[in-house]
Amino acid sequence: MKYDFDEVIDRRNTGSLKWDFYGRYFAEEEIIPMWVADMDFRSPQPVIEAVEKVARFGIYGYTEETWSYHEAVIEWLKRRHNWTIKQDWFHYSPGVVPALHWIVKRYAHPGDKVILQPPVYYPFFEAVETGGCHVVNNPLQLVDGWYKIDFNDLEEKAADKRVKMIILCSPHNPVGRVWGRDELERLGRICLDNNVLVVSDEIHADLLLNGHDHTPFASISEEFARNSITCYAPTKTFNLAGLQISNIIIPNPVLASEFKVALENNDMSRPNIFALHAAEAAYRYGDRWLDQVLAYFEENHALVKDTLGKKIPEIKVIPAEATYLAWLDCRGLGLDKEELAAFMEQKAGLGLSQGYIFGEGGEGFVRMNLGCPRSVVEEALKRIEGAVKSFCCR
Template sequence: MTMKYDFDKIIDRSGSGDLKHEVLAERYGRGDLLPLWVADMDFETPQFITDALRKRLEHSLYGYTIVPRNYWQTIAKWIEDHHQWRVEEQWMRFIPGIVKGIGFVINVFVKEDEKVIIQPPVYHPFRLTPEGNRRQVVYNPLRENADGSYSMDFDNLAEVADEKCRLLILSNPHNPAGITWDAETLRRLADFCSERNIIVISDEIHSDMAIFGNKHVPFASVSDAAAECSITFGAPSKTFNIAGIVSSWCIVPNERLRQPLFDWMAANELDEPHLFAPIATMAAFNEGEEWRQQMLAYVEQNILFVEDFLRKHLPQIKAVRPQASFLVWLDCRGLHLDHDALIDLFVNRVRLALNDGEMFGKEGKGFMRMNVATPRSVLKEALERLVLAAS
């Protein structure tokens, strides 16, 4: 009998040290906000993961451990089953977080006078990490289409990519707009980067969260050129709500990229998973498919609820429907508010904590990013507050 999971359950996160609630006063100027910002879910981490961790905790000796023998096979099987990409075990290594992985790649491959390309509006560490490592960031903004969707601007890419550009960071699926890039677009990007000796980091952390019949296409799977120029990052953390159990990996098919990166990580002991990462990952991938399907169905209904509510009560705000993930890109330009007034509306009048669209680049001006992975009653309260304040 299939278990029915309860995503309407309210989880009291107080006392757990969670980022979503604990930094509200520091980041938003007040602590009495309903937080729908950082990309973790308000759904309980599934019991089969907790049970696997608890079983290990019952053996009360936490010394040095090895990577379980079937760890990489489990990940490779999940990727092949879900995304039809066959990954060799020797291509894979643990990384202690995807943003850290970006920093590793920059330090190994990008000289101080070389540049990193990003495609805003995009996840802000794509900009902050190169800048923090004193590399210049080159902008290739996405083109906004008439229907609110986005496309890559290859004409602009050809203009901005000079001989100093060494790395392009791809968000696939895209955060914050939720795009599942199609194979043709990815092939074109691979050809462009391959011809110019540009490495592509493909951040695929939302890959298992394609919704509404959309399909994730791994960048490295679309062509030989893509495989040769790519470093792919993945993790179970968004899908199974275990971001606090850092359990990321990188996949590098090309040995000429793989050897320098893996050697550097090994020399600094940055490629060794902590005790709990393999346990949580293997439990998620061996037992989590039914939970994942039910969670995605609930998220879809939440997105439809947001769309319908705004259409009926606040049509000045349009929700850009994501093709993957639980993050909804809200186009608030119809409110005709400047940046400060928009933030004031959400924070001080509505008392909601969302992500300010401009943190993803100036192309995010007039947008807000809303995390809808929360019980529907919470979402309903948030939207009712918004309508009341904005009317």
């Protein structure tokens, strides 16, 4: 089946956070919302059919994750990432973010330190801080338009005995890097040597662009697997965020039993029945849809890069190796963070995620969600062009 991602679907009045609630975050009615990370596309047809089947059945009682669901995920990870996992490594969580909150509370003590690599997905900071821990920044380095891990800094920070954990974003939101095996090996070795647990958020792992390969952190070696918790989900991959399901993969049985206690204490150990069936259908039958949507993202990213490159040299596009999120370096506009937010919202009419919310190194950048039809991206680019021209000719 060939999917039509050019179709513009009106999501207003559907309870969509992106479309119906952006008034909470942005002032103007006519703003194009390109912020929160979901797509304006329907999920794969087999997913829609699975949800319809559950809806028609009409009994929505308690569930439990089934072998059939786990089998679908196991086969997917083998097929897409060459990673072999076992069924008893699986733990359910309604989302990666709630899991991160439980993980910080369970595996660190108040007053401990957790390393983050900003600019990074901002709920990481909240998870650390609400767990009573302190964030230690290991900022990414932007060298010639490309982000790198600062390993010397990481080595120094990991040596602090109060540092218990790193939350790795792999692939990285918002900078779009797919970490290479060598980078992950180096990071994993530093963490092992210093008894730092690696919590690897791999929610964007399936959204690989332009031939990039994802290396699951825990797949690198047995000792890395035993020193890690991987947070993985079908929700970004197949646009199921509203269904709330994720897979927390913990190969180390000691760590796993603690996570189980955290889940049970929160009475959160069972999935929503729609999520369970939708996610299984996605993993079993979603490859074609995913391959098509990834090709579409590549073209959306290329359009942004070419258009801004030709017309608005003040804005530089960071190359995206994964995800439908474009990370734009707007420092050339010479605006401070409030001015940049006001400029994008009031002059360009775009609801973007402002870079400064992603922590150190994010100021002067914006994140633009390209999980939308091409015509919307074109309109957004026109708006940016018009706003920059009128701004520069003041």
